[in-house]
Amino acid sequence: MRTIDEIQARLASLLSAAGCLRYTADELRADARECWVAITSEDGGDEPFCNFVVDEFVAMFTFYGPTTEIYILQVYGDERAFIDHFEPLAMTDVAEARSILTERFEKDAPDVVLNADESKRWLASDD
Numbered sequence: 001m002r003t004i005d006e007i008q009a010r011l012a013s014l015l016s017a018a019g020c021l022r023y024t025a026d027e028l029r030a031d032a033r034e035c036w037v038a039i040t041s042e043d044g045g046d047e048p049f050c051n052f053v054v055d056e057f058v059a060m061f062t063f064y065g066p067t068t069e070i071y072i073l074q075v076y077g078d079e080r081a082f083i084d085h086f087e088p089l090a091m092t093d094v095a096e097a098r099s100i101l102t103e104r105f106e107k108d109a110p111d112v113v114l115n116a117d118e119s120k121r122w123l124a125s126d127d
Contacts, residue, residue: 002118004125014072014111020058028053028070032062033123039064048094054083061101063094068119069110071101 002010011025035051048065057079061071075082089097101107114122 001115004122007112007114007118007122010112011070011072015058015060018058018072018074020056020060020072023053023055023058023060028060028062029122029125031060032068032070035062036064036123049092050089050094050097052086052097054079059086061097063098063110064119065094066116068114068122070112070114071107072111073101073105073107 008025008029011028015023015025015028031053032051035049039049048063050061050063052059052061054060054075057075059071059073059075059082061073063069063071086097086100089100
């Protein structure tokens, strides 16, 4: 099982490699936690859901389910058009969002997969 520091280091490395220098792994975790808390407090989070953040032409997708899966990819072209394309799918249409990541962006697998225990610790951690 990975430590929080190992997970954060991996995310920081992926963000940097994608060209994201301002938005940090800590911010990614905070945004993921905020989404997770909002959804699970509303409906228990029994169904898979996802959210995404775009900063510095880098998109960070987090899919929540039995595992937490994180995809990080560069956004080429119009950042606003990218956001507008995915915004209607956020939270609800997990299968469609995954399909687009695979077909249009050749992201066949997540960059980071957290098992249930790692996910709970990662989302609960503030350090």
